[in-house]
Amino acid sequence: MTRTAETGLIIAAAILAAVGVGIVEFTKDNWLNAQVVVTFGVFVIAFGGIQIAVRRWASGASSLLLPTVAFLTAIGFIEIYRLDGHLAAIQRWSMLIAAAAGVGLLWLLRNTGVGVLRRYRYVLLAVGVLFLMLPLLPDGWPLHGAVVNGSRLWVRIDVPGLDRVLSFQPGEIGKVLVTIFLASYLAERSEAMATIDRKIGPFKLPEPRHLFPVLVAAGIAFVILIYQRDLGASLLLFGLFIGMLYIATGRSFYLVTGALAAVAGGAAAYSTFSHVQRRIDAWLDPFGHFSDAGYQSVQALFAMGSGSLTGSGIGLGRPDLIPAAETDFIFAAIAEEMGLAGSLAVIAAFALLVAAGFGIAIRSRDLFRKYLAGGLTIVLALQAIIILGGVLRVMPVTGITLPFMSYGGSSLLANTAIIALLLRISDEERA
Amino acid sequence: MPALFFNIIKLLFLAMLFLFLWQVARAVRAHVGANPGTRTAGFAAEVVVLTGGGDPERVRLRPQGHVFGRSEDADIPIDDPYASEFHARVGVTDNKVIVHDLGSTNGTYVNGRRVTSPTTVVRGDTVQIGKTILEVR
Numbered sequence: 001m002t003r004t005a006e007t008g009l010i011i012a013a014a015i016l017a018a019v020g021v022g023i024v025e026f027t028k029d030n031w032l033n034a035q036v037v038v039t040f041g042v043f044v045i046a047f048g049g050i051q052i053a054v055r056r057w058a059s060g061a062s063s064l065l066l067p068t069v070a071f072l073t074a075i076g077f078i079e080i081y082r083l084d085g086h087l088a089a090i091q092r093w094s095m096l097i098a099a100a101a102g103v104g105l106l107w108l109l110r111n112t113g114v115g116v117l118r119r120y121r122y123v124l125l126a127v128g129v130l131f132l133m134l135p136l137l138p139d140g141w142p143l144h145g146a147v148v149n150g151s152r153l154w155v156r157i158d159v160p161g162l163d164r165v166l167s168f169q170p171g172e173i174g175k176v177l178v179t180i181f182l183a184s185y186l187a188e189r190s191e192a193m194a195t196i197d198r199k200i201g202p203f204k205l206p207e208p209r210h211l212f213p214v215l216v217a218a219g220i221a222f223v224i225l226i227y228q229r230d231l232g233a234s235l236l237l238f239g240l241f242i243g244m245l246y247i248a249t250g251r252s253f254y255l256v257t258g259a260l261a262a263v264a265g266g267a268a269a270y271s272t273f274s275h276v277q278r279r280i281d282a283w284l285d286p287f288g289h290f291s292d293a294g295y296q297s298v299q300a301l302f303a304m305g306s307g308s309l310t311g312s313g314i315g316l317g318r319p320d321l322i323p324a325a326e327t328d329f330i331f332a333a334i335a336e337e338m339g340l341a342g343s344l345a346v347i348a349a350f351a352l353l354v355a356a357g358f359g360i361a362i363r364s365r366d367l368f369r370k371y372l373a374g375g376l377t378i379v380l381a382l383q384a385i386i387i388l389g390g391v392l393r394v395m396p397v398t399g400i401t402l403p404f405m406s407y408g409g410s411s412l413l414a415n416t417a418i419i420a421l422l423l424r425i426s427d428e429e430r431a
Numbered sequence: 432m433p434a435l436f437f438n439i440i441k442l443l444f445l446a447m448l449f450l451f452l453w454q455v456a457r458a459v460r461a462h463v464g465a466n467p468g469t470r471t472a473g474f475a476a477e478v479v480v481l482t483g484g485g486d487p488e489r490v491r492l493r494p495q496g497h498v499f500g501r502s503e504d505a506d507i508p509i510d511d512p513y514a515s516e517f518h519a520r521v522g523v524t525d526n527k528v529i530v531h532d533l534g535s536t537n538g539t540y541v542n543g544r545r546v547t548s549p550t551t552v553v554r555g556d557t558v559q560i561g562k563t564i565l566e567v568r
Contacts (some may be wrong), residue, residue, distance in 0.1 A: 005458070012451055019447070022438060066458050071451055313441040338445065347447040352452070352459045359459070 003055065006063040010026035010051060013070035014043035020078030020314055027315035039081070042092045043074065046099035050420070053103040057110035058427035062097040064356040065419055065426075069404055072349050075342070076405025077194060082315055083326045087407050094409035098416040102130035105420040115427050118368055121184040128177030129220070131170035132237075136227055151399055152228045171224075171233050175379055178422075180238070181292060183245050183372035190248035190367065209229045217241030218261050223357055229275055232390075232400030236382050247361075295376045300391055304343075311339030326407040328399050331391045339393035346405070347388070352379045357422055363427040371423045376418045477568045478521055478558070480509065496522030498533070499560055513537050513561030519546075521558070521565075527551050528567060530558055537561055 018040035025032050047070045054061050073095065081088035109116065116123065135145035135152045146154040146167065156167040223355035224230055242258030245251075269276040278293040286294035287303070299322045306312065319325045319333030326333070335343040364370035383403050390397035393407030401411040478497075480488040490497060490507055497506040502516040509518070515535035523528050531549045534537040539546045540559040552558065558565040 005454075009451065009454060012454075016447060018450065019444065023444065027437070064455065067451075067455050071448075071455070075448070158567050310441060310445060313437050314444065316437065338448075341445045342448060345445075345452055348452055348456070352455055 001052075004196040006067055007048075007051060009067035010047045011044065013047070013074045014040050014069060016071070016075035017043050017077050018387050020074065020293045021081050023313075024078065024082045024315040027313070035081075035085075039077070039092070042095060043070065046095045047073075049099050050102050050106075050130040050416075052200060053106045054423055054427075058080065058225040058424055060427040060430040062356060062360060062426035064359075064423055065353065068349055068353045069416075069419055072346065072353070072404040074337075075346060076330055076335060076402070076407075078314060079126050079319070079330055079337065079405075082337070083320055083333065087326055090409075091407055091412075094412050097409065098412040101413055101418040105312045105417055106424060108426050112425050114369060115366075115428075117180050117372075118187075121181045124177045125181040127191060128174045128181060131177065132220070132224065132233075134170040150229045151231060153230045159337075162342065167408040169408070170276050171228075171230075172410040173417070174239065175233075175240070176376070176414050176417055179240060179244075179375040179379055180372060182241065183308050184368055186248040186371050187366075187368040188222075191372075217258075218265060222265060226273070229273075231276065231396070231398035232278065232386055235262075235386055236379070236397055236400060239382045239386075240375060240378055243382070244371060244375045247365075247374045247378075280396070281395045283393065286393070292306030297393060297397060299323065300329055301393065303332045303336035304392075305335040307343075309340050311335070311337045311342055313337060320369060322398075327401060328387055328397075328406065329391055330402055330406050331388055332404075350381070352385045354384075357381075360422055360426045360429065364425060366429065369425045369429055373422055373429075376422055380415065407422060445504075479566045479568055480507070481564045491527055492521065492523055492528060494523050496520055499565070501561075507562060509563050511561040511563045514563060515561075518560045525559070528553070535560070 009093055021039045022032050024036060040202060049065055050065070050427050051066055054066070077088065077091060077095075080091055134143075134155050137143060137145045137155070143157050146156050147333045153171050154167050155170050155171050172347075217238055221234040221241075224234040224237065227257060238258070238413045242254055242343045245254040245258075245262075266276075270280055271277075278289075282289045282293035282297055286297040288294065303317070303319055303322055304399050307317065311317070314337050317333075317336040319336050322332050323329035324328050331343065331346065338345075353379055357373060357380065361370050361377065380403050383400055386395070386398055387400045387402050389395040390400075401408050403415045404412065447508050453488065478490045478492060480490065488507075498517055498520045499505060499507045499509055499514075500517040500519075501509055501511060501514045506518055515533070515537070517533050518535040518537040519532040519533055528548060529549050529551050530539060530541055532546045541552055542556055543559070552567050554567055556567045558567065
């Protein structure tokens, strides 16, 4: 796809967002207002801005990523706008800030390339783990952790003299930093880790010290699960570790031990923690837990069921009945108002995004860039799988945002940074 | 407002979504489907100096091109007594990689055939300068 075609599709996505906002306004009071124009403008500035940065500093970058991301952001934004105009206004600012961060990242790496990140990998690891653990800071400090919806993954900064506090989810950035570290760690060790020369009975085992990373992964995931009560983030990190080990070694051994460790960890968590137990019970029998833990799941099922094939039409359903419809459960809201057709479009867009991401990884010759592109794509894919699986009741509900679609600034910022890095890698490894 | 009107709008909007995805899907297929390892008539980005002293040297093509030759002043100096001082130029025009012979004594060969006019090369082609072989990747 040429750059011109890319620009065309970005403008088309902005038009989609504007049309969606127009439909919402029209169903509300049979008239349009300035929101349509503002939305169009913000989309063009945000994604056009990133594209200009790409043209300047990464002119060989893949042109498949930005249109897909703009499409997902547009559909998510329409549904956020439909649910809560105030949140949508904040989300527009988040989009602009995230786009500015993406442009900044492309500018920073314009001469050095992503290779420079290798040099700072232990710093990045330290900062990443710090970010992941930051929500554990005790209450009462100026910078402190906060519990929202039962999970301790927020950090608040109290500004004296201000009523509103600044809050963000540092874990979102943390996962990107951890991915960078893993890519550079594995780029050096993958060969040693791929050699499997021990045999115990029919099973081939790698050196015990190569099991160490799997144990570290399980450990970090477990700490997050216990102290932050965040199932989604812990599953995402664990899946990322295992997925990257598999990419780097090509050994299914890591997938098998990873799956076994996950099942064992899940079973242990089920018998130990009440919040895990409630989630899993609600998953197996949501209607039996209608009045408490299963309520969200049941409302989502009703919403998706009433959406049918083509949906109720934007602005004509009742997605406001689903708890957390504008964040974690935005997919259920989309399925209600845009139907099976709209939700399949979303899933297809994610599949295309992941295909483009793995395409970049496959084409990369340098191992670090290959693993980094693969790992970043895994982060995007796993987030989508975990939350879509939860909404569709394929797996227990684990609170996590749907990339680019859910309301939330931290998530948008981190995922835009992922796209900026993928763009950069595809420029350096074009072939 | 009649329900029919909203139904039409709804379906039109969904049609727009899929039209958009169709465009992206076509581009993704073209990009991911191509196997980078085999010889494809795609845009080449790199020239690898295979023979000559030491390890293969990779040269990433730039828009203004590179001049290969025995001279120290060539963009890519080649240590080969059979190469001319400024032997050949490999440039990029309209996303095509083009080899120009710069009036060399022993000639420039693309896939074993001597070049008389500027010649377009694709990934997998070899370019011979003196006794040095370049591979386009």
